[in-house]
Every structure is written in C-alpha cells, then in structure tokens.
Amino acid sequence: MIPTLTDLRERARKRLDPRVYDFFEGGAGGETALHENEAAFRRLALLPRVLRGAATRDLSVTLCGDRLAMPVLVSPTAFHRLAHPEGEPATARATAAAGTVLVTGMAATVPVAEVTAAARAVQADAAVWFQLYLQPEPEVTLALVRRAERAGCTALVVTVDSPVFGRRERDARHGFDDLPAGLAAENMRGLPGATDDRPRDIAMSPGLSWDDLRRLRAQTRLPVLLKGILHPGDARIAVAEGVDGLLVSNHGGRQLDAAPASIEALPAVAEAVAGRIPVLLDGGVRRGSDAAVALALGASAVGVGRPVLWGLAADGEKGVRHVLELLRAEFDHVLALCGGGSPADLGPDLVVARGSVRGGEAR
Numbered sequence: 460m461i462p463t464l465t466d467l468r469e470r471a472r473k474r475l476d477p478r479v480y481d482f483f484e485g486g487a488g489g490e491t492a493l494h495e496n497e498a499a500f501r502r503l504a505l506l507p508r509v510l511r512g513a514a515t516r517d518l519s520v521t522l523c524g525d526r527l528a529m530p531v532l533v534s535p536t537a538f539h540r541l542a543h544p545e546g547e548p549a550t551a552r553a554t555a556a557a558g559t560v561l562v563t564g565m566a567a568t569v570p571v572a573e574v575t576a577a578a579r580a581v582q583a584d585a586a587v588w589f590q591l592y593l594q595p596e597p598e599v600t601l602a603l604v605r606r607a608e609r610a611g612c613t614a615l616v617v618t619v620d621s622p623v624f625g626r627r628e629r630d631a632r633h634g635f636d637d638l639p640a641g642l643a644a645e646n647m648r649g650l651p652g653a654t655d656d657r658p659r660d661i662a663m664s665p666g667l668s669w670d671d672l673r674r675l676r677a678q679t680r681l682p683v684l685l686k687g688i689l690h691p692g693d694a695r696i697a698v699a700e701g702v703d704g705l706l707v708s709n710h711g712g713r714q715l716d717a718a719p720a721s722i723e724a725l726p727a728v729a730e731a732v733a734g735r736i737p738v739l740l741d742g743g744v745r746r747g748s749d750a751a752v753a754l755a756l757g758a759s760a761v762g763v764g765r766p767v768l769w770g771l772a773a774d775g776e777k778g779v780r781h782v783l784e785l786l787r788a789e790f791d792h793v794l795a796l797c798g799g800g801s802p803a804d805l806g807p808d809l810v811v812a813r814g815s816v817r818g819g820e821a822r
C-alpha cells in the first residue's frame with residue numbers, strides 16, 4: 460500500500476524520540492493556530508467546473524525566476540538531522556528530484572553550501588532559497604547573506620513573524636531547550652561573534668523595522684521574499700518597499716497562537732497585493748486539494764513544513780520524495796476534477812464555504 464501523509468506521520472512518531480517528535484509537531488500556547496491551519500481547509504470546498512477540455516495538464520509555475528514543476532515547495536524547518544542522520548542534504552536531493560524549491564534555513568544542521576551541492580548533484584539547476592532571521596547586528600546578517608549567495612541560493616526568504624520566539628508548551632514540558640551533542644545550527648559557525656568551537660546563537664530581534672529590510676535589500680541582488688505576513692496592511696507596505704514576494708504564514712502555529720489560520724488570512728493579503736508580486740502560503744497543507752484551494756484564493760504556490768519532516772524521519776530521502784510525489788499526484792488529480800489545465804485555471808469562484816446554502820449560485 461502507498462503510505463499517505465498520515466501513515467508517514469505515524470511512522471515518524473514511532474521512530475523519533477518523543478521530545479523531538481513534539482518539537483516538530485507542536486505549536487505555541489494552546490495550539491489553536493496549529494489546529495486551525497488544517498481545520499480551516501476542511502471548512503472550504505471546491506466547486507468544480509466541467510467540460511473544460513483540460514486533457515493535458517501543466518502543473519509548473521515560475522517564482523522569482525525559478526521554474527517549479529509543481530506549485531508546492533518545501534518551507535524552511537529547523538534541524539533536519541534531528542529527524543534523520545543525513546539531514547538537509549537528503550531533503551535537498553528529494554526536493555530537487557521533485558523539481559521544486561527547497562527553502563533551507565539558517566537553523567539547518569548542515570551548512571548551506573552542502574545543501575545546495577546535494578540538490579545540484581541531482582538536478583544541475585535545482586533551486587534552493589535561503590531563509591534567514593535578520594540579526595540585530597547587520598554585519599552578522601550580511602555575512603549570512605554572502606554565505607547563501609556563494610552557495611548559489613537564488614532567493615532570500617526573510618522570516619518576519621518572530622520578533623520573539625514562540626512559547627512552545629510541549630518543549631517546556633520536556634525541558635527541550637537545546638540540540639543534542641553533535642548537532643548545531645551550522646550556518647552560524649564562523650560568523651562575527653562565534654567562537655571556534657561554538658556556532659553563534661540565532662537571535663530573535665523585536666527592534667527590527669522596515670529600515671533593516673531596506674538595508675538588506677541594498678546589500679544583495681537576490682530576490683527577497685517576506686515570510687510570515689498575515690495583515691493586508693503589511694502586504695501593501697511590502698509591495699511599496701519593492702519586496703519580491705510574500706509568504707502568508709503563521710509559522711505553522713508556532714509563534715502567535717491567536718493568529719488566524721494561514722488560509723483565512725490569504726484572501727485579504729492577495730487582494731492587497733493585487734497580483735503585483737507572488738503570494739505564497741504555508742500552514743496546514745496536507746493534501747493536493749489544500750494546495751488547489753490556496754491557489755484558487757490567490758496563492759501562486761504553497762509550502763509544506765511538517766509533512767517533509769515526517770517523510771524524512773520515516774524514510775530519509777525516499778520518504779521526502781514520497782511526500783512530494785503524493786502532493787504532486789493529488790494536486791494534478793484535483794486540478795483535473797476541477798476542469799483545470801494549469802494552476803492559473805484555479806480562481807476564487809471555485810471556492811465555497813462548506814455548509815453555505817447559497818454556495819452554488821452563479822458567479
């Protein structure tokens with residue numbers, strides 16, 4: 460039998476130390492945002508169109524100059540070697556094989572240059588983006604950016620939803636507040652402030668402002684996307700500032716527990732952006748139909764976080780390949796059932812609230 464994401468999650472749970480499983484699985488506070496990310500998708504339905512002549516389907520999308528074979532990419536998640544000894548390179552090989560983007564993070568347990576090399580060993584033009592938290596000292600941020608550029612990353616994803624670290628109650632219960640011996644945030648080694656044997660800590664900085672983002676953009680030619688946008692006002696500022704893309708996200712429910720589900724925040728952000736830059740979404744995407752709903756509501760692509768960690772923990776590179784292939788096949792299937800030939804055929808007229816008696820009226 461082909462394992463579903465639910466099977467892989469269960470395999471991951473059985474294989475992982477419970478403290479690590481809970482670190483991956485958990486959210487902030489009472490985990491309302493975490494729960495709602497998935498639940499909000501269940502409250503939406505797709506209203507399919509028929510007889511559209513979509514015999515051949517092309518799932519590809521282009522984002523910030525990179526072509527993705529499907530509108531599903533890998534969102535940044537920390538510390539892949541907690542899931543599997545091969546860590547981020549295994550994820551990179553699987554993602555490259557799927558022809559999509561891996562967003563590798565500054566909290567990776569393998570240096571970014573090794574991650575891009577692993578991806579390019581599978582596919583010469585594999586796209587790897589680099590996620591970073593702006594550090595309070597600009598010289599540290601700049602050193603990280605140069606590292607990502609030298610490694611051949613093709614975009615920067617700046618996470619802006621973490622002025623302070625989320626309060627993760629599962630981790631507090633386990634007393635899980637450090638990496639096991641032998642694992643470290645390898646991209647933080649050798650930066651200003653690091654000592655020879657100890658990588659620098661990743662800092663969260665509540666004092667950051669749009670000035671810091673402006674400085675970053677002046678220092679690099681790479682496209683810069685902002686991750687963690689939920690408010691349409693921030694989306695409008697980002698467009699005016701010249702940002703290259705947005706990722707609507709509540710950080711998988713790990714930061715502000717009172718935040719809305721990502722899919723609920725998407726329509727207002729998409730409306731504010733009005734097609735001027737790509738809008739992506741992550742949080743709670745577990746099926747191809749979730750990706751289709753997000754695209755219909757204005758996303759150009761979706762990201763997945765935890766499902767990739769489940770695949771990695773369950774079966775290494777093979778497990779991640781399986782996760783991405785499942786999502787690709789499901790998305791293709793749903794697109795066909797909705798009468799679509801490409802992601803661009805999915806529009807807001809296809810999405811209705813479940814249980815809404817007037818949902819089927821002509822649009």
Ligand SMILES: Cc1cc2nc3c(=O)[nH]c(=O)nc-3n(C[C@H](O)[C@H](O)[C@H](O)COP(=O)(O)O)c2cc1C
Pocket residue numbers: 482483484496534535536537564565566590618686708709710711712713741742743744762763764765766
């Ligand atoms: C274990 C874990 C670690 C994460 N680490 C990061 C990180 O280092 N940087 C970041 O911007 N987001 C991080 N995220 C958030 C993800 O990028 C993404 O927003 C979230 O996982 C999407 O929700 P999903 O897990 O429901 O797909 C992390 C999420 C998880 C579950």
Ligand SMILES: CCCCCCCCCCCCCCC(=O)C(=O)O
Pocket residue numbers: 482537538566624635636637638661662710713
């Ligand atoms: C595995 C031990 C947990 C360590 C928690 C304290 C470290 C804070 C700085 C690390 C930043 C890593 C970001 C990861 C992330 O965004 C997320 O978990 O979500």
